[in-house]
Amino acid sequence: xxxxxxxxxxxxxxxxxxxxxxxxxxxxxxxxxxxxxxxxxxxxxxxxxxxxxxxxxxxxxxxxxxxxxxxxx
Numbered sequence: 001x002x003x004x005x006x007x008x009x010x011x012x013x014x015x016x017x018x019x020x021x022x023x024x025x026x027x028x029x030x031x032x033x034x035x036x037x038x039x040x041x042x043x044x045x046x047x048x049x050x051x052x053x054x055x056x057x058x059x060x061x062x063x064x065x066x067x068x069x070x071x072x073x
Contacts, residue, residue: 004047006068012036014060019069023051031069032056049073 015033019025025045034041055067 001072003052004049004071004073006031006043006046006071008034008056008062008064008066008068009041009043010034010036010064012041012062014056014058014062015040017054017056017058019051019054021051021054025049025051025071034062043068045071047071047073 012034015035017032018030025031026048027045029045030042031045032043034043049071051069052072053070055069056062
């Protein structure tokens with residue numbers, strides 16, 4: 001199966017993680033919400049598939065490029 005690695009687009013704080021390992025997601029489902037520069041940015045699934053890894057947790061401060069999740073499709 002192919003894998004899509006979803007990465008943090010900009011430095012900020014994870015406000016919520018909306019999926020867990022094993023969840024099936026559709027394209028554009030919200031994976032997590034990232035707060036950066038006082039704005040809430042939903043991070044969405046670029047492809048439909050199954051979550052196989054999650055690399056962030058709620059209230060974690062993250063740098064751009066960190067893995068949020070891996071989706072197998």
